[in-house]
Amino acid sequence: MKKLILILLSLLIYHAGFSQRTQKPPLHGKHWMAITGKPLGATAGAMIFSQGGNAVDASCAMLAAVCTMWDVLSWGGETQALIYNPKTGKVIAINAMGIAPTGATVEFYKEKGMSYPPEFGPLAATTPGTPGGLMTMLAEFGTMSLEQVLAPAMEMAKGYPIEAQTANMIENRKDLIKQWPYSKKVFLPHLGEEREAPYAGEIFVQEDLYNTLSKLVEAEKQALAQGKSRKEAIYAAYERFYKGDIAQEIVRGTREQGGLFTMEDLAKWKVKIEEPLTINYKGIDVYKLQEWTQGPALLQSLNILENFDLKSMGYNSSNYINTIYQTMSLAFADRDFYYGDPDFAPKSPMKGLLSKEYAKERATLIKEQNDPEMGPGDPYPYQNEKNPFLHLLEKRKNAMAYYQPEQPIQGPEDPFLQSFLSGTTSIQAADKEGWVVSVTPSGGWIPAAIAGNTGVGLSQRMQSFVLDENLNPFNVLQPGKRPRVTLTPSMALKDGKPFLSFAVQGGDTQDQDLLQLFLNIVEFGMTVQEATEAANIHNYQIQSSFGAHESKPGSITLNSQIPSWVRNDLEKRGYKMNFMERTSGPLNAIWFDWKHKSFWGGSSNHGEDYGIGW
Missing domain, CATH: 1.10.246.130 (Gamma-glutamyltranspeptidase, large (L) subunit, C-terminal domain)
Structure with a gap:
């Protein structure tokens, strides 16, 4: 009997261990699923789902939130996505990768003694892609307004408790951050103190970014007041970012810090489906x-x-x-x-x-x-x-x-x-209507050069080009190229x-x-x-x-x-x-x-x- 009890106990222990083979529990859902790189980001997606949005709406809200949280990316980075459209039964690809700006040539970087474009700073930046990618996905495949999906990110831009990972990354890279005046203003609220970055849990405020996002919502509202459709109103905000006053400040602030962007670079760039x-x-x-x-x-x-x-x-x-x-x-x-x-x-x-x-x-x-x-x-x-x-x-x-x-x-x-x-x-979302979204956005990670008074951190993706065709004749740097x-x-x-x-x-x-x-x-x-x-x-x-x-x-x-x-x-x-x-x-x-x-x-x-x- 004792032996039988020991056998049963050992089986119970085995099966208990087998049923808890993972450190985190699996997620289960019947109506929707929202997953991303930070808990607050996933919460933003859940908020949109609870308001009746579809998986595209929720993905856009999560994207906006993680960009605002500097989850190893920012608003000036790049977005690429796959979307399953249940209405057509097809998978769609979103190419919101920025391009090399005017003047970004092989000769330009080689004259500076570089074997590749640099890792950081304005000369590492392709044109911003994420805002256009978000607005295109939302306009073409979402159901909600830009104001609705940006609401969680805008509230965070007013101030959110910054997590230790990001706060410590800022502190560890503050020497680089101090090279760029607009980055220093945003990232180092305790300038001159022993710790110059925010503390974990401190309310991190980004007024410039909030103002930029407010301008997008304002453009949408104005278009709706003029009788434009939901889709047309979102694209009005798109136009303001890439051709209006936001673009002007991005170009001014980037060039002031040694970057190469022109207004034409931003105006000519388009998201590709x-x-x-x-x-x-x-x-x-x-x-x-x-x-x-x-x-x-x-x-x-x-x-x-x-x-x-x-x-x-x-x-x-x-x-x-x-x-x-x-x-x-x-x-x-x-x-x-x-x-x-x-x-x-x-x-x-x-x-x-x-x-x-x-x-x-x-x-x-x-x-x-x-x-x-x-x-x-x-x-x-x-x-x-x-x-x-x-x-x-x-x-x-x-x-x-x-x-x-x-x-x-x-x-x-x-x-x-x-x-x-x-x-x-990364961002994953699905809903009961059949929409599925997979996104891997990036660019503008800390330490990022911020473009003027926009709060928009610039991409560092130029470094992925080569300057020598012997390495890869298909990926040699050219202006306008991704x-x-x-x-x-x-x-x-x-x-x-x-x-x-x-x-x-x-x-x-x-x-x-x-x-x-x-x-x-x-x-x-x-x-x-x-x-x-x-x-x-x-x-x-x-x-x-x-x-x-x-x-x-x-x-x-x-x-x-x-x-x-x-x-x-x-x-x-x-x-x-x-x-x-x-x-x-x-x-x-x-x-x-x-x-x-x-x-x-x-x-x-x-x-x-x-x-x-x-």
């Missing part, structure tokens, strides 16, 4: 933005991995880790050489890059030992063309000044690692219905984390919350999109719980390992339970990301 790229992985249609982002690298990775039986390898076995590491090395090598703004020549060979046949060829390059010299392939034959850049591929290794195989990552504080993991935020960015929302449909909406912050690791989240659910049967917290790996053999654009072949981040026998085998295969307690990245996702007609939300335990469902 695009067709996303897609591939099918084992019956699931996966959607990403076009090649001005790194998104297609995830699609390429899935095409390559279809050639392997991942499930039989076992989750995070050494064979599995070796396979996905080298797969990412191959896909991202193509990203680093072939991706760029499709509006400019040359045009990336995306048909070849996303072909299943090309993926089979790339899959044959994956070996038992890691190859630190894996480079881009030649996709042109797979679209019946001849590669015009074979000569550059041959020269490419010599041009890679960032190639440093003998310098492994030194630990969590390694500057290379900090740059590589540079964050942003840089190839890391920002990469994701969506998947199964049987023509939403299956998974997912996004993450984290610079060049974004599509690495998103790939593993997808595989965790599809191949290993994890719930969405389990998948957001799972022990991912990170690959640094790819070229960083930031700073000095370095690469560290063979370097890999593993979760601290990876067992010794896996570590030993990976070391034999040529990997240089470092370890972290949490390696999932701040993943946010919504999984659609069509059997029960409900939503499952997942929000990683990695950071401050938070969700609310109803």
Whole structure:
């Protein structure tokens, strides 16, 4: 009897542990789901849903809130989104990436002794994209007024209790912030004291930003009073931001601090509503933005991995880790050489890059030992063309000044690692009407140069251009061009219905984390919350999109719980390992339970990301 009791107790303990496999509980909802990078941001989305808004309305409110909170982005940054429209059954792509301003040429930066545009300051700034992206999404696919969706952000701009993460980031970067007078005015309320940044919990006030947002609402109201429609009134606010007095102050304030913006740059820029790229992985249609982002690298990775039986390898076995590491090395090598703004020549060979046949060829390059010299392939034959850049591929290794195989990552504080993991935020929303939104906005992170008296922090995305065609002939800086960015929302449909909406912050690791989240659910049967917290790996053999654009072949981040026998085998295969307690990245996702007609939300335990469902 005693033995039976012990067996029953052990089973109860086992099942209790199994039922609480995640540190955060999964989210459940029947009517709507709102997830983003900060609790207050998710609350803004919930407020809009409770007022009858749809998922697009709620996403716009969350976007406005996190920009106001400086959640590793600001109002002068960039927004990119995927939207599932239940009325058409199609996925729509929103391209609200700013452009290189007039005067931003290769020669301009090289004359200043730069190998890449700088990481910070007015010369790092593309034109603001987020305001236009928000207003376009709202006008085209939302149901509410701009005044309604901006209300939470405007209340926050009047003053909200700033959280420790942002307050401490301001304090840590205050030396840079002091270079820009308008940033100093906003960020350092205790100038001259020992701590010059706000304290955690202090009411952080942004009067200039509140005035800018008020002008947008004022333009909308004036248009409505003139008999304009909801949509037309929102676009009237858009016009005021990009062509009116707001634009004039952005240009004046940016140029005063050494930037290059002109009124024409802002006036000519437009948000683009695009067709996303897609591939099918084992019956699931996966959607990403076009090649001005790194998104297609995830699609390429899935095409390559279809050639392997991942499930039989076992989750995070050494064979599995070796396979996905080298797969990412191959896909991202193509990203680093072939991706760029499709509006400019040359045009990336995306048909070849996303072909299943090309993926089979790339899959044959994956070996038992890691190859630190894996480079881009030649996709042109797979679209019946001849590669015009074979000569550059041959020269490419010599041009890679960032190639440093003998310098492994030194630990969590390694500057290379900090740059590589540079964050942003992500937004996920869904509603019972069928609208689904996945957004990865960014730009204007602290330390940001603020554009005059607007409260608008400028983007730092210029640094993602290259100034040497040997590195990537498709992503060479030109005025009016969009840089190839890391920002990469994701969506998947199964049987023509939403299956998974997912996004993450984290610079060049974004599509690495998103790939593993997808595989965790599809191949290993994890719930969405389990998948957001799972022990991912990170690959640094790819070229960083930031700073000095370095690469560290063979370097890999593993979760601290990876067992010794896996570590030993990976070391034999040529990997240089470092370890972290949490390696999932701040993943946010919504999984659609069509059997029960409900939503499952997942929000990683990695950071401050938070969700609310109803």
